[in-house]
Amino acid sequence: MSASRRKFLKLAGLTALGWSVCPSILRASTSEVIGDRAEGKALHAKRWAMAVDTHALNEKIMQKCVNICHKIHNVPEFDSEEEIKWIWAAPFEHLFPGQMHSRLMEVPEEKTLSLCNHCNNPPCVRVCPTKATFQREDGIVMMDFHRCIGCRYCMAACPYGSRSFNFSDPRKHLKEPTPDFPTRTKGVVEKCEFCAERLTEGKQPACVEVSEGALLFGDLEDPHSDVSKALEERYSIRRKPELGTEPCVYYLI
């Protein structure tokens, strides 16, 4: 009796194993991607980070970065306090209020680029009551626009002013919406997402692509990435490091 039960269990186990293996084999053989977005092209990292080469940036490049970002992400244009921005040019003393003074030996460029810092310890994520803002495993601080209820806690929590709120219908302020990216509605907060949607397609963030080398993007944990190499060779600062948010956008001075 016990021998036949043993045999039965063995057989059952083998059958289950066969079932679990077979579908994946079938799938692999007939796999086909619709369009040109092949599986496996996506860029991965343990910790995405950006380095801003403040000397290489100039007014023209900064404008190019802002324009491309705002165009592909359907960021509306306002000429008022309702302004919405994902990436923007700002004076150094605004971005680094604690680190600039009038007797600085080497005065940096007048302005540089500012965007979401994708902090390692993001205060916006901690305060979001609906988990619309969350941090991915690769460090990107993402937004699920579907879930945002517009409470603006995240805007109060972010010490960098990286978040903008849609006080009115953004569609009315978009000249030509890009169909490949959603717009937002009134009452939703938005910000830079390190072009998460482009990373899955295997592309670098749009601003990095047009920056003529002034913006570097890569894996902070990989010693051979552009970002790691630049940080090793040059002196860099981060915005408001004393707050403990651990920003992942570095400024090369």
Next chain:
Amino acid sequence: MYDGGKIIVGLAVFVVLFTFPFWFNIGSAAYKEPELQKPKQGKECVLPTQEMRAEHMQLLNDWRDQVVRNKEQYYHSPNGKVYWKSLTMTCMKCHTDKEKFCDKCHNSLDVSPYCWDCHVVPEGGE
């Protein structure tokens, strides 16, 4: 029976009101399934038609969460093919005309999903 008359009148009024939708619609045409525009390219959908008809809203919700939150961008369909999970970039590539496809059923069933409040209707519908 105390107050029998009042109770019976009350009951009668209740029954008449409760069945109002039924007798009000007597004689009007029966519900007809709207004719949807069939895609010109692409012979099969990610799931069989019957399943899509019943479950597409759940599928789209799942796709959204998987893409936004878990970086799971590829859908392995039971038909053996792999699809890029996207309403505008995959669904609407075959079902090119929102008005002749999505809106037909949604209007006749009087549901108003808010997909297009944010997602941009791709051009290309004729």
